[in-house]
Amino acid sequence: MKDLSLHVLDLLANSTVVGSTKIDININDSIKDNCYCFEIIDNGCGMSEELLAKVTDPYTTTRSTRKVGLGLPLIKMNAEHCNGGFEIKSKVGEGTALRFWFEHNNIDRPPLGDIAGAVVFTAAMSEQIRFIYTHTTDCGQYVFDTDEIKEALDGISLSNADVIRALCELINANLAEIGCNQ
Numbered sequence: 001m002k003d004l005s006l007h008v009l010d011l012l013a014n015s016t017v018v019g020s021t022k023i024d025i026n027i028n029d030s031i032k033d034n035c036y037c038f039e040i041i042d043n044g045c046g047m048s049e050e051l052l053a054k055v056t057d058p059y060t061t062t063r064s065t066r067k068v069g070l071g072l073p074l075i076k077m078n079a080e081h082c083n084g085g086f087e088i089k090s091k092v093g094e095g096t097a098l099r100f101w102f103e104h105n106n107i108d109r110p111p112l113g114d115i116a117g118a119v120v121f122t123a124a125m126s127e128q129i130r131f132i133y134t135h136t137t138d139c140g141q142y143v144f145d146t147d148e149i150k151e152a153l154d155g156i157s158l159s160n161a162d163v164i165r166a167l168c169e170l171i172n173a174n175l176a177e178i179g180c181n182q
Contacts, residue, residue, distance in 0.1 A: 003113025004038070007078070010071040011040050011098060012122040016129060018044030020095065025119060025133040029104075029112075029181050032138045036084075036109065036181075037101040047090040055088060075100050082106040104181070111182045116171035119144065124159040133171075140178035144171055 008025065015023045020042040028037040047055065056073050076086040083103035090096040102109045115135075123131045123146050133144040146158065149167065156163060 003110045004036075005113035005115040005118040007071070007075045007110075008038065008040070008115060009118040009122065011075065012118065014071060015040060015042035015044060015096070016122065016126040018042065018046075018096075020044035020129055022130045022132070025131065027115070027133075027135045029135065029137045031104055031181060034104045035101055036104045036112075037099065039097065039099045041095065041097045043095040046092040046094050046096055048092055052088065052090050056086070072098075078102075078110065082109045112180070113182075114168075116168040116175070119171065120158075120164055120167045124157075124164055127158050135175060135178065135180060137178045137180055142171075142174040142178050144174075 012023065012025070022043050024039065024041040026037075026039040026041070028035065030036075056076050072088070079086050079100040079102055083106055084101040087099045088096065119131060119133045123129070127146075127150075129146075131144075131146045135142045144167075149158070153163065158164070158167070
């Protein structure tokens, strides 16, 4: 994948189809610590220990529409290729916590890409799920919470094209304010 937001978009799609009511997306973007760290935590159905043990095998998938699952193996490979790492924890009935990180200044680290679009489009397609996106840099922190947004919209759908455009602009402006690094 060309950028990290595409990985996030793919991984968020997994979290939206497992009965989650809340998904946290945490990004710690620290030049000082030379680390670009991502967490996606859902409260969905979780995975058994057997599935968890082989989830980074590309020929392991729970989908019936295809025989391969590349999202987790690709992000694991990319993170490790950039002197980073990958961790996944899951418990049946409680959800899954995925964490992957990159050496920030690694020449092979993909750029962040359109993270605002990834978060907003996923939230617009899954309005029943609460998304909390927290982005932390060396200069500050921004939090985007769909519950707060829905309250402010007073019944207007997140999937409304004007709302999507405005939310992407809102996130991008706040990320620029805290010095988000692409």
